[in-house]
Amino acid sequence: MGEIDTKINFLGIEIDNPIIPASGTYGFGYEFAELYDINMLGTFSFKGTTAEPRFGNPTPRIAECPSGMINCIGLQNPGIEKVISEELPKLAKVFHKPVMANISGFSLEEYVSNCEKIDKVDMVGWIELNVSCPNVHGGGLAFGTDPDNVKNVVKAVKKVIHKPLIVKLSPNVTDIVAIAKAAEEGGADGISLINSLMGLRIDLKTGEPILGIKTGGLSGPAVFPVALRCV
């Protein structure tokens, strides 16, 4: 049987295949290395990282749905300094390829400063700007729903980094095309589609929402057609 060449050039870096687990689904990667060799992936996008350590939202943070799940993790992460000094060295022991850094923020200045720091890390191949987290107030999605904000933050980040910049967009907008064009005008090298769709699950026994902050982001096979349409 002949081998299929799955290599692609991904924004200037050749990767073995286009399989790239999305940020938030894959932690900092090394957790999965107990189960299989994670080097079989093209790369993956690591857990959304902010300047300060974040605990995230109250639990429950996960609820199952038919053909997917909703989550409201709320960007739990140890903060960019610890990501660089602790998480990425742990990853480097089991993953020998460039990784995609998912960067979040609560202000334009925070996005810029986080991106500038992560840009200097050797094993980071690409920076993914998360302007679309549905589960934190005043951050992420607050940027991603306004074309001018997206353009400004992308422009500001591009000034301080050397690596390719991908902007992750939210489907929770009236016109995703306008946002994508704003990212392009700001100088983005690519866009990633999509962040999760806002959703709600009710516990039928209590009549209350299951999740700790009531709503969450829907992901899984259920949203694949929506994502494909956005692409």
Added chain:
Amino acid sequence: MKRSLFEIEKNIPLTKDVFEMVLNGDTSGITNAGQFVNILLDGYYLRRPISVCDYDEGSLTLIYKVVGKGTKAMSEMPVGTNLDLLVGLGNGYDLSRAGDHPLLIGGGVGVPPLYNLAKKLVKEGKKVSVILGFNKKEEVFAEDSFKKLGCDVTVTTVDGSYGTKGFVTSALPSSYSYFYTCGPEPMLKAVYNATTTEGEFSFERRMGCGFGACMGCSCKTITGYKRICKEGPVLRKEEILWEK
């Protein structure tokens, strides 16, 4: 942690809604009493985390309660069905802190993970006391299993229809060296307040992955943020911060 295929050898009801399932397969990923498995069920997006009641080289026993569609589907699975399991998840209990006379306190389906722990402690020559708490007589299970190990067993029922009337805390002995507990969170809180020694608590949370990647089951503790699936499900008494 290991992922492998198991075959159902036995799947029988112990009470109206509590079932015992024996699975044959590679258990080498299990390293400690109090760990759990995460089971992939056909037609369900998330795996079901269930604590391990007992295990040996080639099989493991789960005792689970039917609480929703997933566990209902499990209860209807015939012998011979193959299941995809992640085994050896979580930290489990720390046996080295037991002392000479450990006390094990279980409530409802919090009882099963204490069984393998009791077995190991008895084997180490400890004098093991066990309190098993249930709502009523019809819900009682596992009493004989613990007795056969040689444990001193007390059963409590809330309505008094069997054993000592009241909650598990009404049956606490006057002296014990250390305690291990698992059960519904109100019971854990009551045990926390009523016990006088140090001890360990096994918690339950809604989980996504079951091995630390998704951050779905995090909690705050005195020693920092912990993931119930990874740094838990067992937390020491002195590190617990109760929410609200």
